[in-house]
Amino acid sequence: MRLNISSACMFIQALLLAQGAISEAQLTVDFYRSSCPNLQFIVRGTMQVAVMNETRIAASILRLFFHDCFVQGCDAxxxxDDTPTMKGEKSAFPNANSLRGFDVIDIIKANVEAYCPGVVSCADILALASRDAVVLSGGPGWNVLLGRRDSLTASVSLAKSNLPAPTDDLNTLIQKFQAQGLSVQDLVTLSGAHTIGLARCTTFKNRLYNNGGSGMPDQTMNMAYLQQLQSICPSTGGDDNLALLDFMTPSRFDTLYYKNLLYQRGLLNSDQELYSSNDSSTSTIVSSYAQNWRLFYQNFATSMISMGNVNPLMGNSGSIRKNCRVVS
Ligand code: HEM
Incomplete structure (x- = not known):
């Protein structure tokens, strides 16, 4: 048999693929089946204790995963932490004085290391803990795809540019999701995470007193809701006072977030934009989730998997950190 160059290349490639020497990089559900068979129990058990200690931690962990995936991909x-030579993402404006749950991730990591040292990435722990946060808040479960590795760097500048702001309008939100390969539907669906958790006054104050520099409150806001928020969040001071993202069922993962939007009771401008910006591509999804929790649950699981697939580090890239705060 005579081989020309291109068929020889194909032959070698097939051989390497068969031996696993090069692989079509893909996350898998059973990545740690033999290297850390108890992984899912350890993460779930630790999350259970954490949520029993403080209900809000579920929301904080879920948000950590989102803020991880939108900056360099889901790579922890x-x-x-900052080092003398590397400024981390924690001090970036959307994260500073805002992100929580790092200590819980440390505890999960320590528990996992005790059973399977040096095997499981911090990025995968965050993906599993987020799923468990949703389940423990009464939301849907899904099979988490695994096999991510941890980054050797962080990017404070990408944290500033990529993460959406609560003041963003709908077009900007759509663009920021699309920049991560996520769709308009993912935007509306993942925003449903605001069915749990809290936000600081500073993130919505302009809507209450000086919307868009008008000197007036946001005219689209429900009047009773506006007054309620003004009592929590005064025009001067109180920037760190907290308000519920879903004031109806603040720690239950349900569809009340979307129902609130129908009645102009979204907390952040970015929430209400999904329904009130006169763009039917998002408002129809909001209406359908408000009526159909099954659809929201199904789509939320799917969108979380899509977000978890944003630029994972795999194969020989990155590392498995021993301590999630430090490159190793
Ligand atoms: C669509 C664009 C989004 C914007 C503009 C946004 C903005 C915010 C802001 C400003 C806060 C309050 C932060 C603070 O008070 O310091 C917050 C909280 C939260 N966000 Fe988002 N978010 C968005 C999407 C998401 C997504 C996709 C998720 C997860 C899948 C998420 C999960 C959460 C959770 C659970 C909280 C509450 C955290 C806690 O109580 O500790 N958000 N978000």
Whole structure:
């Protein structure tokens, strides 16, 4: 048999693929089946204790995963502490004085290391803990795809540019999601995470007193809701006072977040934009989730998997950190 160059290349490639020497990089559900068979129990058990201690921690962990994936992909870059030579993402404006749950991730990591040292990435721990946060808040479960590795760097500048702001309008939100390969539907669906958790006054104050520099409150806001928020969040001071993202069922993962939007009771401008910006591509999804929790649950699981697939580090890239705060 005579081989020309291109068929020889194909032959070698097939051989390497068969031996696993090069691989079509893909996350898998059973990545740690033999290297850390108890992984899912350890993460779930630790999350259970954490949520029993403080209900809000579920929301904080879920948000950590989002802020990880939107900056360099889901690579645990958000967990890195500053060093003399590297400024981490924790001090970036959207994260500073805002992100929580790092200590819980440390505890999960320590528990996992005790059973399977040096095997499981911090990025995968964050993906599993987020799923468990949703389940423990009464929301849907899904099979988490695994096999991510941890970054060797963080990017404070990407944290500033990529993460959406609560003041963003709908077009900007759509663009920021699309920049991560996520769709308009993912935007509306993942925003449903605001069915749990809290936000600081500073993130919505302009809507209450000086919307868009008008000197007036946001005219689209429900009047009773506006007054309620003004009592929590005064025009001067109180920037760190907290308000519920879903004031109806603040710690239950349900569809009340979307129902609130129908009645102009979204907390952040970015929430209400999904329904009130006269763009039917998002408002129809909001209406359908408000009526159909099954659809929201199904789509939330799917969108979380899509977000978890944003630029994972795999194969020989990155590392498995021993301590999630430090590159190793
Ligand atoms: C669509 C664009 C989004 C914007 C503009 C946004 C903005 C915010 C802001 C400003 C806060 C309050 C932060 C503070 O008070 O310091 C917050 C909280 C939260 N966000 Fe988002 N977010 C968005 C999407 C998401 C997504 C996709 C998720 C997860 C899948 C998420 C999960 C959460 C959770 C659970 C909280 C509450 C955290 C806690 O109580 O500790 N958000 N978000």
């Amino acid at each position: 870059s958000v967990l890195l």
